[in-house]
Amino acid sequence: MTSILSNRPALKKEIDKIAEVAGYLWQNGWAERNGGNITVNITDLVDDEICNTPAISEPIAIGEKLPHLKGAYFFCKGTGKRMRDLARWPMENGSVIRILDDCEHYVIIADNPVLPTSELPSHLLVHDRQVATGSGYKATLHTHPIELVAMSHNRQFLGKDVLTKLLWSMIPETKAFCPLGLGIVPYELPGSVKLAQATLKELEDYDVVMWEKHGVFAKGKDIMDAFDQVDVLSKSAKIYIDSRAMGFEPEGMSDAQMKEMTEAFHLPR
Numbered sequence: 001m002t003s004i005l006s007n008r009p010a011l012k013k014e015i016d017k018i019a020e021v022a023g024y025l026w027q028n029g030w031a032e033r034n035g036g037n038i039t040v041n042i043t044d045l046v047d048d049e050i051c052n053t054p055a056i057s058e059p060i061a062i063g064e065k066l067p068h069l070k071g072a073y074f075f076c077k078g079t080g081k082r083m084r085d086l087a088r089w090p091m092e093n094g095s096v097i098r099i100l101d102d103c104e105h106y107v108i109i110a111d112n113p114v115l116p117t118s119e120l121p122s123h124l125l126v127h128d129r130q131v132a133t134g135s136g137y138k139a140t141l142h143t144h145p146i147e148l149v150a151m152s153h154n155r156q157f158l159g160k161d162v163l164t165k166l167l168w169s170m171i172p173e174t175k176a177f178c179p180l181g182l183g184i185v186p187y188e189l190p191g192s193v194k195l196a197q198a199t200l201k202e203l204e205d206y207d208v209v210m211w212e213k214h215g216v217f218a219k220g221k222d223i224m225d226a227f228d229q230v231d232v233l234s235k236s237a238k239i240y241i242d243s244r245a246m247g248f249e250p251e252g253m254s255d256a257q258m259k260e261m262t263e264a265f266h267l268p269r
Contacts, residue, residue: 039077041072078094186198
């Protein structure tokens with residue numbers, strides 16, 4: 001069977017980027033077994049031939065009505081699939097789906113009938129909001145960064161912007177490259193409607209959201225952008241934890257230094 005990526009260099013480049021990030025997640029220890037999910041809006045990369053490609057699955061209910069995703073196309077990591085395998089064989093461990101005109105169902109169109117992640121409704125809710133607001137965000141990422149998850153087990157870090165300010169202060173690049181900081185969602189059952197709704201609310205103000213005792217959910221202009229923001233936050237968490245392991249509380253950047261950074265880099269806050 002010919003792959004949907006054949007003779008489509010722009011689409012292949014995007015899928016290759018997804019595979020590259022999947023490899024980074026595995027190498028960092030953030031994607032144990034089948035942990036983590038990636039969903040990317042590839043509608044802009046779809047041509048007429050793809051639009052006319054017949055489905056290779058029956059219509060599947062999303063469980064939500066998503067009015068801004070009518071006819072949209074997504075690449076999705078498959079349910080039960082491992083990131084380390086997605087990195088090597090993306091089209092065998094993920095699939096391309098098309099949202100149907102009723103905005104409540106989707107079909108798989110390529111390359112194989114790999115059922116998308118069970119968290120697809122949560123991801124698509126976020127994508128629907130991005131299209132509605134014209135944000136330009138195309139990618140969503142869920143992963144389990146070790147140090148960030150560890151810090152979420154400390155109740156004192158879970159107040160609004162407490163962890164954001166701490167992580168920003170560990171190294172200047174964190175505020176420069178994750179300027180909105182880190183939102184916090186108190187523990188909810190993984191895959192639940194409550195978790196999806198709380199995440200959507202936090203993403204109004206943040207690009208990366210911490211799920212207490214679970215992992216993070218990030219949105220980005222592309223999958224590399226989403227990964228980079230999680231990566232810099234994770235580096236700051238590691239600096240903090242390593243400092244504590246050496247027996248001292250890290251001083252962190254002062255308020256004056258943080259203000260200087262904000263002004264110099266024209267950051268939003």
